[in-house]
Amino acid sequence: MLEKNYNAAQSEPIIAKRWEEAGAFKAGAGAKDGADSFSIVIPPPNVTGSLHMGHALNNTLQDILVRFERMRGKDVLWQPGMDHAGIATQMVVERKLMEMQQHRRDMGRDKFIEKVWEWKDESGGAIFNQLRRLGASCDWSRERFTMDDGLSKAVLEVFVTLYKEGLIYKDKRLVNWDPKLLTAISDLEVEQVDTKGNLWHFRYPLEEGVSYEHPVAFDEDGKPTEWETRNYLIVATTRPETMLGDTGVAVHPDDARYAAIVGKHVILPLVGRRIPIVADEYPDPEAGTGAVKMTPAHDFNDFEVGKRAGLRAVNIMTRDGHITLKGNEDFLEGLPQSDALATTLEDYDGGERFAVRKKIVARMEELGLLDKVEEHRHMVPHGDRGGVPIEPFLTDQWYVNAEVLAQPAIASVREGRTNFVPKNWEKTYFEWMENIQPWCISRQLWWGHQIPAWYGPDGTVFVERTEDEAKAAAESHYGEPAELVRDEDVLDTWFSSALWPFSTLGWPEKTPELEHYYQTDVLVTGFDIIFFWVARMMMMGLHFMKDDNGTPIEPFHTVYVHALVRDKHGAKMSKSKGNVIDPLELIDEYGADALRFTLAIMAAQGRDVKLDPQRVAGYRNFGTKLWNAARFAEMNGVAHQDDFDPLGVDLTINRWILTELARTIHEVTAGIESYRFNEASAAAYRFVWNQFCDWYLELLKPVFNGEDDAAKKEAQGCAAYVLDEIYKLLHPFMPFMTEELWDQTPGRKGLLCHAAWPTPGYLDEEAADEINWLVELVSGLRSVRAEMNVPPSAVAPLVVVGAGDETCVRLLRHDPAIKRLARVEDIVLEQDAPKGCAQIVVREATYCLPLGALIDLVAEKARLEKALGKITADYEKIGKKLQNEKFVANARPDVVQAEREKLGDLKSQMEKLTAAIERVEEAG
Template sequence: MLDKTYQPQDVETRLYKAWEEGGCFRHGIKSGKPYTIALPPPNVTGSLHMGHALNHTLQDVLIRYQRMRGRDALWQPGTDHAGIATQMVVERQLAEKQQNRHDMGREKFVERVWQWKAESGGMITGQQRRLGESCDWRRERFTMDEGLSAAVRKVFVELYREGLIYKDKRLVNWDPKLLTAISDLEVEQHEIKSHLWYFKYPVEGMPDTYITVATTRPETMLGDTGVAVHPEDDRYKHLIGRYAILPLVGRRIPIVGDEYSDPEKGSGAVKITPAHDFNDFEVGKRHNLEMINIFDRHAHLNENVPEKYRGMERFKARKQIVADMEELGLVEKIEPNTHMVPHGDRSQVVIEPWLTEQWYVNAAVLAKPAIEAVEKGEIQFVPKNWEKTYFEWMRNIQPWCISRQLWWGHQIPAWYGPDGKVFVAYDEAEAQAEADKHYGKRVELTRDEDVLDTWFSSALWPFSTLGWPEETDLLKSHYPTDVLVTGFDIIFFWVARMIMMGLHFTKKVPFHTVYIHALVRDEKGQKMSKSKGNVMDPLDIIGKYGADALRFTLSIFAAQGRDVKMSEQRVEGYRNFATKLWNAARFAEMNGCALSADFDPAKVQGTVNKWILGRLAQAARDVEAALEAYKFNEAAGALYHFTWGTFCDWYLELIKPALNGDDAALKTETQATCAYALKQLIHLLHPFMPFVTEELWDKLFGKPGGFLMLRDWPNDGARPEDPAAAAEIDWLIRLIDGVRAARSALNVPAAAKIAMIANGANAETAARLQRHADPIKRLARIETISADQAAPQGSARIVVDEATFVLPLADVIDIAKERSRLTKEREKAEAEIAKLDAKLNDATFVARAPEHVVEEQRERRAAQAALVAKLADALQQLG
């Protein structure tokens, strides 16, 4: 006998252990067509958050579904070394002990990071198990394990030998706190209130003549090597080709004509600092201007500036330079100015464009086939609108800076000879042999100290985890993978780079579908953050409500293109859903509902039993169609409505007379049908709620059938409905629902039994009324049913098909009072709608209010509109 209540905390750990020990997650356990998902590897920097919970839940739904469909399902797990993020964590830990990596040395520091990775990685996989993830844990990989490291070396060496990896001196986003280059994608723009300084530069050979430049960064003027004006700007045409004298430095700098200068902006003349501004860098290349780097790696001024400023921190230098220019009378004016300033997304310090030599990938060449693959439909984005985002970035792709000045990561396989010549090779021995041959003697080599951008190794994830560069059987059978489930924020970081690398090295796309899910926000639609105090920890939620409740909540709100609004109340609601399912199973068990070996759904005779089997078949079709289209919310919604409404609230109520009646044949059929429907329902729910369904299966149907998760998917979707049974029971439900709604709207006391008159009923409706008099009376609280009588004064009316059902209520409620109450409530709701419309029609409010506030107002309006419709219907029922 099932326990009275379902306790997920007592079940989930036990079941997961049994699944894992039973080998249920292994690929090859089913013999059908391979189905593969490569889990986006979580960073080994902490714990899983609610975004991970959504991402992993949706993947597990797909894997469990396809496994039950007979596919040879492989969910490839693993973790990412997350270069910058992980190094920062460990450096912070060292700082707390007054230590730093430089004192430790590279080798000892890397050992320390490996120790921390072992602790953190184990914590993450433990959390994944708590969520119920059915990964093939035997195949767990790490982006710096030996197999993946070999893949990284091969890719780097081959791309270098093809001329697609090269060294170049270019501007990079330099993080002066982390002391490394970072990518454009790791830069955040912050709005800063500052100033616009107008500096006067003397023009050579023209006494008392100045050209005024406007700048937001006075400290970079010491690196100016030119002034640009628009070639058609009449104010400055006569100065093009002349020279200005750079104040404080004395350097002659040319005045050039370039369309980059905007005559409408600032003074119309722009100082050009090619080594410290990305736009200036391009202007400098066009006009062959000198590139002078004035900062060191800490963003302090270096030896290329006058001695007075050397060693100064950049923002202190700014104040000093402005003061010195004012003293010389060369500041024309200073204006307040609010503008965007780039910051490192991890360090949160101002990023410095810095001229330095780095390693680059020629991304433009790799992007061409990756663009074509999506254009031809070989890879499809779901929702499709994300393809536009992908194309915009890929068609304007810049060289990819892949070197990072870190110690944790894949060290670049490049060695330098005595004269700086580079030797790229698979290992030091190969580099040494190449160098000895080049120099004609044995020479000492020095290895490049930089490591690769984390996304370089992650870009190989779909095929490197399957054994590439070896031609493994698994690579042959399970690559390309099927679907990538990920967030929109890493389309550029990761998705695009996997497509580029996959096509280049395997000549195949890495996956055929990219499903992009939205963000998980709080109940008001705000982004979760520690500073707002609205972060929900998935492990806390699981501990309180169970993994199934969290999984189902995330699934049913995962509508394409819409953020998931999370709240504890919602999770609690779906915990109640699991309880509802459990109670339904207990009801069935207590009423002797069991399956006989010879039960054949096609031979069922009872109308209600035919109806539930038809509805079950429709639910199965809806779930299958929704999952094939990655509409997780629709699949979960179909199961929720069938379970709670159709099966529990209607079917179990409608079969009580048969279960308690004297018709033995009908009772036996009903018991078997109920057990069959429950069994199939548990099957359908399993991908979403694996724990409660597995427990019910084990207790009710499992022996000797084995684990539910390895059973074949039900084929009920192929069974046609019985149209006559469907029409009859749907009519019955509409009638009972209509009476219940009228009773609720008109405040009829719950205990009051009332009369019902059926007017205008045809022969079929009359027969139905007779057949179903018992459930109508029992479920709608009806005392008597009569036909074709005049409606008494003070009656409610319900129309179902051709018949009007009259509920005389004059002796039960005060009709005038109810009409007055309903009218007032409707007027109040209409007034509220008018207020909300005034706000929502105000363009200023919609533009300035936070997005979640606007959305909240829209939701309130929709709720009020629904209330008005309900109240209007109630008033109409009263006549």
Template sequence: MMDKTFDPKAVETRISAVWEDKEAFRAGRPDRKDAVPYAIVIPPPNVTGSLHMGHALNNTIQDILSRFERMRGRDVLWQPGMDHAGIATQMVVERQLMEQQIDRRALGRDAFVQRVWEWKEESGGRIKSQLQRLGASCDWSRERFTMDEGLSAAVLKVFVDLYDQGLIYKDKRLVNWDPKFQTAISDLEVQQIEVKGSLWHIRYAIEGEPGRFITVATTRPETMLGDVAVAVHPDDERYSNLVGRHAILPLVGRRIPIVADSYSDPEKGTGAVKITPAHDFNDFEVGRRHKLLSINILGPEAQISVAGNDDFLRDLPTSDSLTALMALDGLDRAEARKRIVAMLEESGDLVSIEPHTHAVPHGDRSGVVIEPYLTDQWYVDVKPLAEVALGAVRNGKTKFVPENWEKTYFQWLENIEPWCVSRQLWWGHQIPAWYDEEGNHFVAMTEEEAHAKAQEKHGRAVTLVRDEDVLDTWFSSALWPFSTLGWPEDTPEVKRYYPTNTLVTGFDIIFFWVARMMMMGLHFMDDVPFDTVYIHALVRDEKGAKMSKSKGNVIDPIDVIDQYGADALRMTLAAMAAQGRDIKLSVQRVEGYRNFATKIWNAARFAEMNGCQRVAGFDPAAVTETLNKWALSETAKAINEVAAGIEAYKFNEAALSVYRFVWNVFCDWTLELAKPVLQGPDSDAKAETQKTIAFIFDEISKLLHPFMPFITEELWAIKGEDGPERASILALAPWSNLDALIDPASDAEIGWVVDLVTEVRSARSETNVPAGAQIPLALVAPSADVQARAARWDDTLRRLARLSDITVVDSAPKSSIQLLVRGEIAALPLEGVIDLVAERARLTKEIQKVDADVAKIDAKLGNADFLKRAPDDVVEEQRERRAESLGRKVKMEEALRRLQDAG
């Protein structure tokens, strides 16, 4: 006998153990050696991480695909693993050391890295266990880590090969520099924050014209020490006679050219801009166009560096202010700004200061202001790789779902810049480059190979020192689809599972990860890494706001699983995963799908208590009862709908299809219509119905399994007669094809009963008929088939629609509302049941109220100032309220029309 209630906590633990014991998720199972492979690589979560709701959505979608294809007989590899997450992980361990008052540099590189490995072993498994709580059906026996031995070998080979091909090189360029961590960081790790600051207007004297100046405006006066030019727009007539002349840099006295460049905006500020190539990305490009010197006046901790700075001191005229400038050396940039502004005021070169709010780049982990910083770094020339990656999407080799994300992919790759891959960290893949005493570098797989190259160059043995930098985390992640399969070794897994099939990821890393995997896969494997990229939306709170700890609106998926079960959370996320639409998640929605799980459980108990047990050899095609034929036909349709939804990556449609089938078609109609037979005396019809319901319940378990794996696996195991063909566990059961059972004749009969009862119930509700009232139903000039059906199902129709009687009439009775059911007219005489006049008045008043509400919303949405100032979630809430109100209005207008037709 089944337990009275479904306990997710107890079931999830037990079912997980069954899957592990049966090796249900292992790729390359002996029974599938000839099956068509299907592979997904997990977007490797950071080893520092824990499961958040975005992970829950991402992995639920991957699991739906994996379980679905596994049930369809394919050899599924869902490749799990984690990313070493360079800067994030190093930051965590450094913070731990700081609490112990230990400095990383005092500890030394080897000891520090050992500490990180220890921490990884201790805490790195947290997210794995959380993914298992979610029900992720990864092949955990194949778990990989971006810094394990095999993946590290792949990283070394790719770096060396790209270097040998001339695609990796060292160059002095601007990077995003984090002064706290003292490393270059990627654009992804930079967060733009609106800051209330100032705009300083500074005058620069025109050489040879005493008393004439050109004024520039800047938000960063401290960088003016590195100015090498002033730029004006070529079409700006105000400055046309100054182009080619020189200005004198205030405080410094350096002679700098005035250049014409379209970067300068005549409509912005004074129309003249200071050019500091070493401290601004746009200025760097202007400097390259005009072959200007780059002067770096900041050190790695964002402190002023002028003393001993050859670039700064070069061509510097003797100046009385030089001593004052040297006094700035070593000052933090913020303090230096104050000093320089004071010096400009004193010299009379500060024209004005105005308040100015602007976006300032901050490190997303350090929280400090990021500096554009000129340093020597390693770069990948990705332009030729990008051309191939662009072609693979343009020719359809890889497709994006939704398709509009292709534009983002194209935009980034068409405008791609060299990729800075070096990081000034200790945790990560150390760059395989060694330097001799002269600064020459030798790139090689091993130190021995580097020494051999050095000896060949010098004709003697030389001392070499390895580059201390490590590679950008995204470099190793870019190899994930093939490095996890054992490449660069020619493994059976590489041959079988590459290219993979579907990548499920978020839009924010299309460039940082997806595009780089495409480039590396095509370059090293000569094929795309995946055929489809499914981009899922964001999970927001119920009001549409982005979840954040500062807002206090974060929903922890583990907390939700603890309270409602993994199945309820998964089904919620799947049902809301509409393509291109963010998910507004509320705990109430999860509670609703927990109730759905309870409904399934209770239906299973009802079936068990009514003798619905599996029978070996049951042939669904041999049933004779019309109700059973209809139920099996609806099951076949549901199987097709769910499969079509998953195949089209319309997970919400697939989830809602199975939800409607289970709740409405099976629970509300099949079981309800079968009750008189199941609870009646023994008969052939009863035995057939019991077997049919048991069979359908197994099909329901299969249909729901990709979405709700725990409860369905438990139901699959519940006692009953098992045929030899039945899989021992649901995770390995075959997906069904019941197209042969689709039966139009049974749909004409039972479908009519369902539609009639539904229409009567809807009409009763809309017109405010009291719930307990028994009302008559008149079939208006029905066909012989309909009249016969009504007779066969008279008791059922009266019970389910709360009808006092069913009659056949030639025309609709007075004061009745008419229903059109499959082309036939049915009428509900309501005179004496409700006050028709009062009900019409009520509905009219309600419609007017809705119109007023919609008008208020339209006024807001038509107000440009409201749209500009209101948060996105508030605007979206107003739009949803409008849509909801209009939906109610449609129903009320239909009810009013029916009452008006009734006279």
């Protein structure tokens, strides 16, 4: 006998252990002989990570697909693994060492790497246990790590191959540089911080003998009416410290103000560098003065302008964010010696960047070259881990020629070999890929895949798979053995992650797993890493994976992009807002099934999930409803019957539930197949809660309690059959409870996760229509009673007007059910509706309830009108607030959205109250 209540906290670990001991999720477990494969690779979480709500959504959706296909008999592999997370992991270990007064540079690279591996073995990967708690059915025996020997071999193979093909190279370019962590970082690791700062307007003197006429007054049409002669240009900057590295000033070629001095020069204050005035379309004539200082070594846009205009790139900053002038050949090249230069070298060299900023501003003001200062809010890029402003920094780094690799990846999506769901994300993919820049793949860290490049005495680089191969190549090059020094940098974490779909299957070896499970089927991911991960997997997969005919193979045929999980008001979760919801806390309180089902039913394509813990509580109640239904059925003799044949049932109620079951099976299957998880879970919810629990079991009570043994046996067998199918349908969404219910079903053998997925094989339209008519009628009568506040114990006659022959037959057949379920005293057929009745229309007939004797109609109307008045006032108040443009513009988006949702709820309540008042008036 089932326990009275399902205890998720107690049962879930036991069920998880049962799965693990049975090897339930190993690749191919439960598959039919010769079955097609279905494979998914998990987006590898960082080894430092812990389960957050984005992980919970992502892995719930993957698990739904995996459990669904496993039950359909496919040979399933859900490949788990973790990313070594270069910067994040190195920071964690460095902090731990600092607590013990140790620094990585004191212990050396090899010792430090040993410490990282020790930490990884002891503490890393906690997220896997958390994913198990969520119910993720990965093949945990195949766990991979991006620093495993096998995956490291794949990384070496790809790097060396691409280098020898000319697609990996070393170049001096701008990168995002973190002056605190002393490494280049990717765009994904940069966050824009809204900062209150200043915009300084400086005067740059024109070279001797050069001046121009600058407009200073304008007429109504904006045409200049007065000019003044100027021998300087005004430029505006938020970063005065970078002016020491200026090598030009740019103006728009169509800006008439400066046309006469394009090609002339200004003298860079404090430095004395003679720098050209160049024409380029980058400056906006309407922004500021229209003249923009160019610092190609310290600004990404300036770098591109500098390449077009032939400007020098002068790096005036050290790796730790200090100014470097003395001994800096780039800075000093061609400068005329002067007292001003000597002062600059003395005052600013070696200074911290923001301290130098203050000194430069003060000096420019002292020299009369500070035109004005404006307060200026702007976005300042910060390293997401170092927490300090990053610097665009000119440095030697390793790059991948992403433009070449992107072309086949673009074609694959354009030609439909890989599809995005929802489709609109393809536009984002194309925009990124068609404007792709060289991919900087080197990082100045110790933890990661060390770049397989060795340098000879004269700087010649040798890229090989091993040091011995590099020495052999060097000896061939020099004609004798040579001392080599290995490149200290490691590869960007995304480089190894880009190989994930095939490196985890054993590539570059031709393993059976690679042959069977590649191409993978679907990638489930968030939109924020479409470029950083999805696109790069596409590029690497197409370049290295080919069939026997040499045709490139995409790493997956579908990319399902899910939305963000936000708080209940639609605000993005963040620690600073204090609105982060911990999935583990929700699992502790409500169970994994409740959280999973909530995320699934809210995962509408293209719509963010607004998560309210109360919704999780609500879907926990759904699980309780199913448990109670199973227990009620068990108490009424419902048990699996080996000889039960759904095609042989006689009772209309059974033919109805089997038809609705078939429809639900079709809806759930179609929903999962089309990645409409919300539609699939909603269909299952409606069937289980409304049709099975609320109606089917209720309508079966007289059968269970009756004297007709044949009918009772059929009802018991049918209810058992439908329950089994319900467990199967709900299993991908609620695996723990359904597995427990399945296990406790007498006569059951084997695991539910390996049971065959239901197929829709029953249809009786006539029976379905009849019972749905009954449900519609009783529901309508109940609504009327509820709206009019009729006491539950009160009974009233039912007058039916305009009933056709079929309806009359149905009324007679279902007379006991209607009376019992709708609290009806007698059912009477009449030609006309009596006065003083509340009326509803179902199909062709009108059903009248004379309620005047049961309630005080005048008092009820007054109550309803009072409630309507209050709600109408609230509706008008919120409506005015939303019509206020200042409120909409200034309030947080989540607050505005919450007000709009309140308005919608109030409107719905007004409509219901208005309908109820009309019913009272009809009854009066």
